[in-house]
Amino acid sequence: MPSPTASAPLVTLDRVYAAREVAAAAGVDLLVVTPGSDLRYLCGYDAHAMERLTALAVxxxxxxxxxxxRLEAPMVGASPAGGLGxxxxxxxxxxDPFALLAQTATGRLGAPPARVAVGDRTWALHALGVAGALPGAALELASPVVDRLRMVKTPAEVAELAAAGAAIDRVHARMGEWLRVGRTEAAVGADIAxxxxAEGHVSVxxxxxxxxxxxxxxHHELSDRVVEDGDVVVVDIGGGTATGYRSDCTRTYAVGRAPGAEVTEWYAVLQEAQRASTAAVRPGVTAEQVDAAARDVITAAGWGEYFIHRTGHGIGLDTHEAPYIVAxxxxxxxxxxxxxxxxxxYLPGRCGARIEDIVVCTDDGVTALNEGPRELVVLPG
Known part of the structure; x- marks a missing residue:
């Protein structure tokens, strides 16, 4: 997919107005969003969180x-938010920035807000500051409002996710350069990072x-354990692009030699579960049905107790965001x-395996944003 162009901007003022409409329909009088991915999504300002209040009030x-x-006002103008008016x-x-926010919002509403939704990751310092400046208001989470918008990606956002996915696929394609017998997980991880x-991300x-x-x-991450001949190795990697969109892809490798018959047997079950779950994706199917499509295959084969997490999570400006693919x-x-x-x-004390692709629900089914082999790839020792 091509990258978005100037004719398809990632951020427009329509997002802010859409958030206002969703909030109003839910009976929310005031939406307050502080630094984080919600703020970047709504107005394009990638502010850093600190004790001084920065907030979008809707x-x-x-x-x-x-x-x-005031010392950061020029940064707003230099960001995409500066072009929104x-x-x-x-x-x-x-x-007192909280008083400024409360007085301005009250003036525009014509009365103090009764219900105020604050971003899920708003610092307690700021949430309590808003509550103190609006003593008659009930505070609630903003996720029912913002998640409703963020869950459904525009074509420009899908293009960003596709570019991130292609970049992380290129890293997996080079795994044989680093994942070898005698190297520590930490050393392998440093090379992957x-x-x-090098493949186009700006953060790991x-x-x-x-x-x-x-x-x-x-979620083991890294250690000083040395990779041994015959090891099965789970490699789950991801990062952020310049526009903030994330990658996340897992492949499982065998190092030095092919695994034994039992691993081969249950890995084939895992492949089938991943295929079945991906094939289940289409409009109208529920998130829990996609989870069940994978879980039923693994359970029917006798390995259900070893599948210990949900089948998936949404991705965008956060690696983990709504929708969650879970029972x-x-x-x-x-x-x-x-x-x-x-x-x-995951077999405690022995080994584990995971196969992960990012997919997008389309009008008539599903598109996978990751490629590369989903088989258990055997790398030279």
């Missing part, structure tokens, strides 16, 4: 506005290299929803 009536420290209220070091940056989010028994811990989530899939499909089998 009242259900009247125009939205940004409250920022948002009003920027800059506050000085001796001002350098390659993630994680490098999981779980060799032998460490592969049975899904109990009856959310119907829609075209544009992007998420991982990553069943795993």
């Amino acid at each position: 009242p259900r009536r009247g125009e939205p506005f940004l409250v920022v420290p 948002l009003e920027v209220l800059a506050w000085d070091e001796t001002d 350098a390659a993630i940056l 989010d994680f490098t999981i290299v779980g060799s032998g028994p460490n592969g049975a811990s899904p 109990g989530n009856d959310l119907p899939l829609e075209p544009g929803m992007a998420f991982s499909v990553e069943p795993g089998i």
